[in-house]
Amino acid sequence: MIPSFRAGRCALLAIAMALPLVAFSQAPAYPARPVSIVVPYSPGGTTDFVARVAATYLGAATKATFIVENRPGASGTIAMAYVAKAAPDGQVLYMNEMTSTAVGALIPKLSFDPDKDFIPIAILAETPYVLVVNEKLPVRTLADLIAYARANPGKLSYGSGGVGSGPHLAGELFKSLAQVDIRHVPYKGSGPALQDLLGGQIDVLVTAAPTVASLAGKLRPLAVAKPKRLGILPDVPAAPEAGLPDFVVSNWFGLAAPRGTPDKIIQTISAAADQALKNPEAVQKLVTGGAEPLYMGPEDARRKVASETAKWSALVKSAGIKNDN
Structure with a gap:
């Protein structure tokens, strides 16, 4: 009876050790449900247009559903605040663009930190x-x-x-x-x-x-x-x-996630964006709509956002620009 008892214990132990692996393998793949791309403007503008092209082809690349959610107002801060407070699970993304980088200097008192509460994922296009x-x-x-x-x-x-x-x-x-x-x-x-x-x-x-x-x-x-x-x-x-070599202005459009979003999810979305921008249909739609495709991965996107933030924040301060909202 003793050998049988020991054999039973070993079998139970083996099953117990395997449970975490089974649970992990059965964990739902990202994204588990439709992903929202939050746009800080009303439908119809270039930012909204790029977001809708991105939603279509990110969906095709991931075999999932991406939808555009418009939350206009207050110089984009309504949308930014919403995304900053969202769960960091990759289900709510922000359609980042040039003017978002000036918000911190333009509106000093915010309920979120524009620099710390977002993780740049990719740059998709520019005009x-x-x-x-x-x-x-x-x-x-x-x-x-x-x-x-x-x-x-x-x-x-x-x-x-x-x-x-x-x-x-x-x-x-x-x-x-x-x-x-x-x-x-x-x-x-x-x-x-x-x-x-x-x-x-x-x-x-x-x-x-x-x-x-x-x-x-x-x-x-x-x-x-x-x-x-x-x-x-x-x-x-x-x-x-x-005659003005430093007169360089281009509105760019990218994706960002709430702070704390796992790097694996960031990399998944970035890879899907890269794949989407290699799709001739996506490229043609962007060009037809007046946007030039421009892919940057997470590291380059972070450097781009940091550079733009420094540039436009300094200009807001030196020009004495005051928000009128």
């Missing part, structure tokens, strides 16, 4: 900016505009989609680099700013290149805020050619 002027303005080049602005301080105006928006930051960067005095006129969105530029109510706008390309002949583009020329605007000089 370079272009400086355009009303065609009736007596300037033909960026050098002409700078000379005219210096000769007429405070006379010219530039528009934006609101305080802290991409066009606002871009306009202030131009002012700082060119050392000119141009008035800022904020609008409730870039659409109204563009309409007033066409109508002559404002003189200058720094906005996404696709918008400018579609209005050829109605506005005068003077410079692409990028080191190289763009294929959709081949006749417009790049910033270095125009």
Whole structure:
């Protein structure tokens, strides 16, 4: 009886030791349920567009469901706060972009830390900016505009989609680099700013290149805020050619997760993003919508976000930009 008893004990022990392995092997693979990509703006904009393309092809890459959840308002902080407080399990992601990196400097008192409460996962695409002027303005080049602005301080105006928006930051960067005095006129969105530029109510706008390309002949583009020329605007000089090599502004779009999200999940999403951007259909959709595919993995994305945060936070402080929300 004793050998039989011992054999029974050994069998039970073996089963007990195997249980954790069985439980682990049966753990649900990520993602276990639909993943939300939270966008800080209303549907229809470029950020929302990139998020929807990402959702479609991340879903295809992971054989899972990704959905877009729009939470607009308060310079993007409503969406950021929501994601920052979400469970760090990869089920709620944030659609990160250029203006998100200026939030900490723009709004000092927040319920979350923009730098510490998010983990960059990947960069997916970008849309370079272009400086355009009303065609009736007596300037033909960026050098002409700078000379005219210096000769007429405070006379010219530039528009934006609101305080802290991409066009606002871009306009202030131009002012700082060119050392000119141009008035800022904020609008409730870039659409109204563009309409007033066409109508002559404002003189200058720094906005996404696709918008400018579609209005050829109605506005005068003077410079692409990028080191190289763009294929959709081949006749417009790049910033270095125009005389302002540091005038580099490109809205970029990426994914971020709440702090504490396991590295395995970060790597899974990043790999899926890489796979998605190798899909010709995804690339074509982004290009057609005016966004240039640009993949960066977690490490490069973190460096990108840190660099952009330092750049735009310094500009917000030096320009004395105050949030109006």
